[in-house]
Amino acid sequence: MLSKEADKFLTEFRLEMMAHGKQDEAIDDMEAELEDHLIQAEQDGKSLEDVTGGSVKEYIKNISGEMPRVNNIQKYVALFIIYLAGILTVPNLISGDFEWTLANLLYYVGIIVLGPLLIYQAFKFILINFASFKSEKIELKGMVLIFVFSFLFMGLLVGSIFLVRSYPIITFFELDPSVNITIGFILLAILVIGTLVMKQWFYTILALILAAPEIIAQVFTSDGPQSESYLIISSVGLLLGVIILFIGSRIAMKAKK
Amino acid sequence: MSVSNQIMKGLLDGAILGLISQGETYGYEITKKLEAHKFPDISEGSIYPVLLRLSKKGYVNTRMVKSDSGGPKRKYYSISDTGKAELKVFKDKWIKLNDGMNSLIRGE
Numbered sequence: 001m002l003s004k005e006a007d008k009f010l011t012e013f014r015l016e017m018m019a020h021g022k023q024d025e026a027i028d029d030m031e032a033e034l035e036d037h038l039i040q041a042e043q044d045g046k047s048l049e050d051v052t053g054g055s056v057k058e059y060i061k062n063i064s065g066e067m068p069r070v071n072n073i074q075k076y077v078a079l080f081i082i083y084l085a086g087i088l089t090v091p092n093l094i095s096g097d098f099e100w101t102l103a104n105l106l107y108y109v110g111i112i113v114l115g116p117l118l119i120y121q122a123f124k125f126i127l128i129n130f131a132s133f134k135s136e137k138i139e140l141k142g143m144v145l146i147f148v149f150s151f152l153f154m155g156l157l158v159g160s161i162f163l164v165r166s167y168p169i170i171t172f173f174e175l176d177p178s179v180n181i182t183i184g185f186i187l188l189a190i191l192v193i194g195t196l197v198m199k200q201w202f203y204t205i206l207a208l209i210l211a212a213p214e215i216i217a218q219v220f221t222s223d224g225p226q227s228e229s230y231l232i233i234s235s236v237g238l239l240l241g242v243i244i245l246f247i248g249s250r251i252a253m254k255a256k257k
Numbered sequence: 258m259s260v261s262n263q264i265m266k267g268l269l270d271g272a273i274l275g276l277i278s279q280g281e282t283y284g285y286e287i288t289k290k291l292e293a294h295k296f297p298d299i300s301e302g303s304i305y306p307v308l309l310r311l312s313k314k315g316y317v318n319t320r321m322v323k324s325d326s327g328g329p330k331r332k333y334y335s336i337s338d339t340g341k342a343e344l345k346v347f348k349d350k351w352i353k354l355n356d357g358m359n360s361l362i363r364g365e
Contacts, residue, residue, distance in 0.1 A: 001328075029321065032329040033284055033305065039328060040285045041301060053300025066309035 005048045006038045012128045016060050021073040084112050086191045087207050093184030094214040096177030101168035122149045213237025271347040273307050281335040316340030
């Protein structure tokens, strides 16, 4: 009953509002209101253009200016960046071979700043063009694109790691693995306690699952993170962790419904 | 934004508040009423930023009503007491402004 154009517009609207930290309830209300309007307008033979006045982007910006934001959004963004930096570096620190080089630190700054932006832009494009929030379905083309994007993104990450290893630029200092491991565990403890205090269970579990493979591999092997047995244990552990997380979130979603 | 666009933006707030004061209504109905009153040059969607602004200022009360046919919820607007007071101020100003502008333009 709603045209594809209008459905796309609603998806883009929701994504933009979420990305700009608008309050969920306000987004739901406004989305329902726009949908209600569009259904009637299209029944009366009007187009999406008649409703938005031409530019979808301009129109979304106009509404966005009047939509209430989540309180303290800056605080949450800052906390999220710290958390992201934590969960990305902790596994590497616990493995003991974290490199204190300029290239490595730039690499982490790069993925923390550019990573979310890249992922957001890519998913926005895919969701607007090949998915619908209304029917909660993604088209096959969208699935393929997500797969291709994830593959390229992983490639970029792995490629960057090789670059970082080969071109350290400046080596600040070389720490004994045991020192790195200690720093890793202290950081992990801070992440776990911090998220527990804020009652964000999901983030506690995520941090633990990402660190667990390295901890397990560290305990069961004696020849360091480059060895074959260490690599096998940690990658199998990570895979299991991701599967557990996926199933867990599925169950949690079902329970919510 | 051109001068004429700025005039429209200010007047639309008053026009919509005036429409809501005539009885509880919702978005699409407001655009239809604006059309019926020959309110010029607005795209339908431009009423929504205005409605958000009016409810943020407390000039209107809103309620969401579930649809019987399984469609989206519909948001109904009605005027509040502060809205009524604001509308009175707006009407007074508009009448004076209208008189002033008319005599100015005729005097050209």
